[in-house]
Amino acid sequence: MKNREVIRERILFILLLILALLYLFPMLLVLMNSFKGRFYISDTPFALPTAETFAGIKNYFSGIEKTGFLPAFGYSLFITVFSVGTIVLFTSMTAWCITRVKSKFSSFLYYLLVFSMIVPFQMVMFTMSKMANICHLDNPVGIIVLYLGFGAGLSVFIFSGFIKGIPHEIEEAAVIDGCGPIQTFFLVVLPILKPICITVAILNTMWIWNDYLLPYLVIGNNYKTIPIAVQYLQGGYGSRDMGAMMAMLVLAILPIIIFYLSLQKYIIKGVVAGAVKG
Amino acid sequence: MSKRSMSLIGILAVLVMVLSAFIPSAPAKADGGELYFLNFKPEQAPVYTKIGDAYKAETGVTLKVVTAASGTYEQTLKSEIAKADAPVLFQINGPVGYQSWKGYCADLKDTDLYKHLSDKSMAVTSGDGVYGIPYVVEAYGIIYNNAIMTKYFALDGAKAKSMDEVKNFATLKAVVEDMTAKKDKLGIKGVFSSTSLKPGEDWRWQTHLANIPVFYEWRDNKVDIASDATKEIKFQYADNFKNIFDLYLNNSVTSPKLLGSKSVDDSMAEFALGQSAMVQNGNWAWDQIAGVDGNTVKAEDVKFLPIYTGMPGEEKQSISVGTENFFAINSKASAEKQKMAADFIYWLYSTPKGKAFVTNDLKFIAPFDTFAENEKPTNPLAKEVMRYMADTNLYNVAWNFVKFPNQTFKDNFGAALLKYAQGNMKWDDVKTLVVEQWKKESAR
Amino acid sequence: MQKMPKKYYVFFTLPTLLAFVIAFFIPFLAGIYLSFTEFRTVTDASWVGFNNYILAFTDDQNFINALIFTIKFAIVSVVLINVFAFFLAYLLTRSIPGTNIFRTIFFMPNLIGGIILGYIWQLLINGILINFGVDITFDASYGFWGLVVLMNWQMVGYMMIIYIAGIQSISNELIEAAKIDGANAWQILKSIIVPMVMPAVTICTFLTVANSFKLFDQNLALTAGAPDRASAMLALDIFTTFYGRIGSEGVGQAKAVMFFMIVAAIVLIQLRLTRSREVES
CATH class of the missing domain: 3.40.190.10 (Periplasmic binding protein-like II)
Incomplete structure (x- = not known):
């Protein structure tokens, strides 16, 4: 009996191992091809580099040059970090306020924000980019406002769900101690919200870092984020350098993998919490 | 504060520092505006x-x-x-x-x-x-690699002795098909570069090549191209389009079923690497050819040939300048x-x-x-364009494609050509589609 | 904190509210209005009533085709993703060495952006198809299954994590008790685990349906609708209608409004089903 279970475990382990390798295969394939010459990629992607086809890291140089990868990385990082920071700060404030202050306006606002979650982006893509232009938000700083507005729904929803579960007594004690609403929120409530802040931050990071259409329409002509740079490499310049493409895919994946491996525990927890609440 | 949150703050602090190096600076306004x-x-x-x-x-x-x-x-x-x-x-x-x-x-x-x-x-x-x-x-036509052609003309039983003999579609077809049969001897993978039909990469066919039958249709019917008569076409020379298009497809480096992933850049690279002997494109393509690593084509070997489609009198047709x-x-x-x-x-x-x-x-x-004369570009294709322009015996195929309805028409036509190449659409259906789409998109 | 002076209320809500009004609320209302007009830019709109909605169906077959393609895609991927995700979650909650590493690997693709995923899979799929002398643009069904595989690769890890959380919340005593009663692994799976993770099933179905319907980046990068827009899903069809041709912006906006209504309807049905199930249990 014991023996049979061990064998079954081994079989399952091997099965999982094969699956895991299959899972990693596409990424490894891109990595391998990024070292091959541009003409040896599309037709024979599975062939290992040989002396003839090996291109070293030349693709990385041509890709970085053609796409302007370094500024793209800078824009992506800037927009993601500051948008996420802004979203966490302002939506937690809003969520706390409209959860605690019961009024018709509060619940109207709450439902309006939740409603925005189900609206597909295509519905507002044209009018939003026009609005962004009128308000001079079509630059890497202004786009933060758009992300705050478009990301508010989900974030307020998650924060509200959590805040409802916090006992009122803690805040009341703070008020008795002489705290105004601002102190109460920043000194008492926000520390309690820390785990959920991480959840909200992670969900928004995953969305904003990878977002393509919104930045493409709003700032894409002047400021290319990483997804826009990759797409531009495919369609733009009347040319399609597969080598540079592979190298750019590797460079685009790398930061997110590092981010994931270093904050893995928070990310998985955050995703579960976000999904269960959402 | 726990160790974990300390390290998190640490990471954030580093991030902010890294970021400050990247903060996009607003484009500076110059004095002159x-x-x-x-x-x-x-x-x-x-x-x-x-x-x-x-x-x-x-x-x-x-x-x-x-x-x-x-x-x-x-x-x-x-x-x-x-x-x-x-x-x-x-x-x-x-x-x-x-x-x-x-x-x-x-x-x-x-x-x-x-x-x-x-x-x-x-x-x-x-x-x-x-x-x-x-x-x-600018001008476009069939760009050919004279070194490969010379090699072919030297072979026994070549269908022509020099490019000067290639003055119409029938000769071109005979030469091309014979070259395909002897492609191993010539060291090429195909006579023509890939007919790139990836969406967005198909303008050489749905615009430039399609211009030729439309040019003849309007010329023969005496259509005033400034008038509304251009809002409909019969596509009466569709078969001429098919002539040359089939020749491109059947004597190509790439199998017709794989053309949906090929881009213009791929085709120009094939030509530059000597894998093909001919490619349809314009003089703007010179930089693309010259810029390919491992380029085997010599500048003096790059020449233009008019795109012959089997029209009567095409011996006097020039490349298409406009x-x-x-x-x-x-x-x-x-x-x-x-x-x-x-x-x-x-x-x-x-x-x-x-x-x-x-x-x-x-x-x-x-x-x-x-x-001035000495201020004109000196790259081989530009010189070829000027040579053709100076030859007053030839008639130009005007760029009537500027009167094509719109991008949607071209995209739909390109998609149909891809399906035709893949064997998923009959030529008659392509023809019908062109006529119908032309009318529909012109009416907008 | 039941009452708060007005100035504090404004302080807490104004930044979000302002951004929300600019980025969502005004564009949303303007979008509905523009769907009844013909326009190139916002300022030159002229009222055409329901004309755009009619044109969306009569002008060409693209919208209907995209709708059918999207529905088929959503059904197939929802089923496959959930089956695989549950299966993996079930394996990874058993005592097998290295479960954490496996979890890490399976979840990883979820973090990669849609555009990049699309190109990764384009390379892989075309690399396989070239052996059969075709490529992904040859037939819309290649694009369809390509997208299904891609979507599975991306979403299975995510859903797996949610199922794992669901399975782990089942008390050990319950399973131990069943084992003592002589239940085998299959019986435990069928009679205890599956019923107990139903809430997770609801969540996962919801997330996969929503994501399948709104899929855009992956579609754009993998096939861009080729051949002849036959593999374009709703979001991509709307985008191409909008930006592909001058003069059909109104039709694109009308399609977007219908797209919104379809998504909203699905969400409402989903919520109602969830609620009725909660009442039963």
Whole structure:
């Protein structure tokens, strides 16, 4: 009996191992091809580099040059970090306020924000980019406002769900101690919200870092984020350098993998919490 | 505070520091003001940056160049022109483009550049007004590698002795098919480069090649191309299109079923690497050919052949010379900005410095009398274009594709050609689709 | 904190509210209005009533085709993703060495952006198809299955994590008790685990349906609708209608409004089903 279970475990382990390798295969394939010459990629992607086809890291140089990868990385990082920071700060404030202050306006606002979650982006893509232009938000700083507005729904929803579960007594004690609403929120409530802040931050990071259409329409002509740079490499310049493409895919994946491996525990927890609440 | 949150704060602090190095700086406003140019030619984007630097050094005016990705110019122009800071200098692709953008095209009749246009009939006009000034003359045909052709002509039983004998479709077909049969001896993978049919990469067929039957149809029916008679076509020379298109497909480096992933760049690379002997494209492709690593094609071997389709009398047909690039100035911009734009294009096409950029960097054949004979580009394809233009025995196939309905028509036609190449659509259905789509999209 | 002076209320809500109004609320209302007009830019709109909605169906077949393609895609991927995800979650909650590493690997693709995923899979799929002398643009069904595989690769890890959380919340005593009663692994799976993770099933179905319907980046990068827009899903069809041709912006906006209504309807049905199930249990 014991023996049979061990064998079954081994079989399952091997099965999982094969699956895991299959899972990693596409990424490894891109990595391998990024070292091959541009003409040896599309037709024979599975062939290992040989002396003839090996291109070293030349693709990385041509890709970085053609796409302007370094500024793209800078824009992506800037927009993601500051948008996420802004979203966490302002939506937690809003969520706390409209959860605690019961009024018709509060619940109207709450439902309006939740409603925005189900609206597909295509519905507002044209009018939003026009609005962004009128308000001079079509630059890497202004786009933060758009992300705050478009990301508010989900974030307020998650924060509200959590805040409802916090006992009122803690805040009341703070008020008795002489705290105004601002102190109460920043000194008492926000520390309690820390785990959920991480959840909200992670969900928004995953969305904003990878977002393509919104930045493409709003700032894409002047400021290319990483997804826009990759797409531009495919369609733009009347040319399609597969080598540079592979190298750019590797460079685009790398930061997110590092981010994931270093904050893995928070990310998985955050995703579960976000999904269960959402 | 726990150790974990400390480390999290640490990471954040590092991030913020890294970021501060990347913070995008707002484009500096120069003293001479800023001129926004929406560029059509992606391959020229780096050149315009250089031109911008030179122009700024000379006049203090900052040239803001934005370049649309290939196939997205209209889409980009549409979103940009609606903005507060709209392009002042942009381009239209001829009379059809003018119809779309006439609300934004200023009258250029009194500009200095127009006065120097060698052939005034080339401009886009309406009534008394001039709304588009052509800024480059281009030509397309079948580019061939003379080294491979010479090798072929030397073989026993070659169907011709030199390119001078290839003056019509029948000879071309015989030569090409014989070359395919002997491709191992010639060291090529196929006679023609891949017929790129990836969406957005199919303009060589749905626009340039399609121009030829349309040109003959309008010529033979005496259609006034300025009239509404162009809103419908019969596509009566569809079979001529099919002649050459089939020849491209069946004697190619790539199997017809794989063409949906091929881009223009792929085909030019095949030609540059000597894998193919011929490729249909225009003189603008020279840089693409020359820029490929491992290029085996010598400059003196690169020549042009007219695109023969089996039309009677085509022995006298030339390569197809024309333009689809016209400068337009945004009439909704302030008078001051409009003048800046007119000054800039005049500077570019009349001063020695500007002309040097046009000839040496942009490699344009410029249609202005400000250019002397020795100021014309010297790359092999440009020379070929000038050789054909000088040959008065030949008749030109005008660029009537500027009258093609719109991008949607071209995209649908291109998609149908892909299906035809893959064997998923019959030629008669392609023909019907062209006629119907033409009518439908023209009616918009 | 039941009552708060007005100035504090404004302080806490104004930044979000302002951004929300600019980025969402005004564009949303303007979008509905523009769907009844013909326009190139926002300022030159002229009222055309329901004309755009009619044109969306009559002008060409693209919208209907995209709708059918999307529905088929959503059904197939929802089923496959959930089956695989549950299967993996079930394996990874058993005592097998290295479960954490496996979890890490399976979740990883979820973090990669849609555009990049699309190109990774384009390379892989075309690399396989070239052996059969075709490529992904040859037939819309290649694009369809390509997208299904891609979507599975991306979403299975995510859903797996949620199922794992669901399975782990089942008390050990319950399973131990069943084992003592002589239940085998299959019986435990069928009678205890599956019923107990039903809430997770609801969540996962919801997330996969929503994501399948709104899929855009992956579609754009993998096939861009080729051949002849036959593999374009709703979001991509709307985008191409909008930006592909001058003069059909109104039709694109009308399609977007219908797209919104379809998504909203699905969400409402989903919520109602969830609620009725909660009442039963």
